[in-house]
Amino acid sequence: MIQLLFLVLFVEGAITFLLLIKIGPLRELVIKSLDQMKMGKGPATVKTIAGTMAVILFSNLMSIVKIQNKGAKLGTMSPMDQVLWRTHLLEASLMGVVLFLGFVIDRMHHYMRKLVNLRGNAGSSKEELEQLQKERTELKEKEDKASKEIKQLQEKLASMSERLKKAETESKEKEKKLEAAETHVTDLQKQSAELLLEYDRLLEDNQKLQSQILGKTKS
Numbered sequence: 333m334i335q336l337l338f339l340v341l342f343v344e345g346a347i348t349f350l351l352l353i354k355i356g357p358l359r360e361l362v363i364k365s366l367d368q369m370k371m372g373k374g375p376a377t378v379k380t381i382a383g384t385m386a387v388i389l390f391s392n393l394m395s396i397v398k399i400q401n402k403g404a405k406l407g408t409m410s411p412m413d414q415v416l417w418r419t420h421l422l423e424a425s426l427m428g429v430v431l432f433l434g435f436v437i438d439r440m441h442h443y444m445r446k447l448v449n450l451r452g453n454a455g456s457s458k459e460e461l462e463q464l465q466k467e468r469t470e471l472k473e474k475e476d477k478a479s480k481e482i483k484q485l486q487e488k489l490a491s492m493s494e495r496l497k498k499a500e501t502e503s504k505e506k507e508k509k510l511e512a513a514e515t516h517v518t519d520l521q522k523q524s525a526e527l528l529l530e531y532d533r534l535l536e537d538n539q540k541l542q543s544q545i546l547g548k549t550k551s
Contacts, residue, residue, distance in 0.1 A: 337426035344433040
């Protein structure tokens with residue numbers, strides 16, 4: 333029993349040492365082994381063993397107390413009682429240390445698994461952050477490009493607006509010139525009509541004069 337407890341204690345000490353100090357891939361190997369132990373019926377088996385050891389520890393403690401009480405009554409302990417007392421004390425001490433190391437290993441494995449998960453989440457969060465920064469950079473580039481295009485469109489719009497104003501000014505000037513030309517044409521048409529009337533009157537007067545001259549010539 334004592335040899336078995338020493339063996340278990342040595343194994344637990346080695347596992348604790350490997351969990352505390354990283355030596356190559358041994359820590360990952362120990363963590364994977366503990367993961368497999370906690371799968372399926374592993375936890376129930378470990379709890380059963382721990383419960384059995386706790387019962388044996390309690391029994392050893394009771395035996396130690398009985399031997400001490402017996403020695404107290406007799407005033408001294410016999411050599412056999414001393415051997416039994418030391419044996420029970422050693423077994424109880426070894427079982428207590430084994431149970432304590434088992435609990436420590438369980439908590440260390442639990443927190444290391446959490447740490448691994450947190451590191452994995454931190455890695456994925458870092459990748460997401462890099463992706464977001466990349467998207468932010470792309471959006472900023474697109475925004476700058478859109479801003480330049482808007483500025484160019486505004487410049488083109490301003491240029492077109494100036495051209496439109498210039499065209500409107502030229503159109504107004506041409507309309508004024510056209511109105512002046514129409515007015516001039518109207519004046520010329522009036523003058524032409526008056527000249528035609530004057531020409532007709534002169535023709536009529538000429539004809540009258542010619543008739544008078546011809547009449548005088550005949551007479």
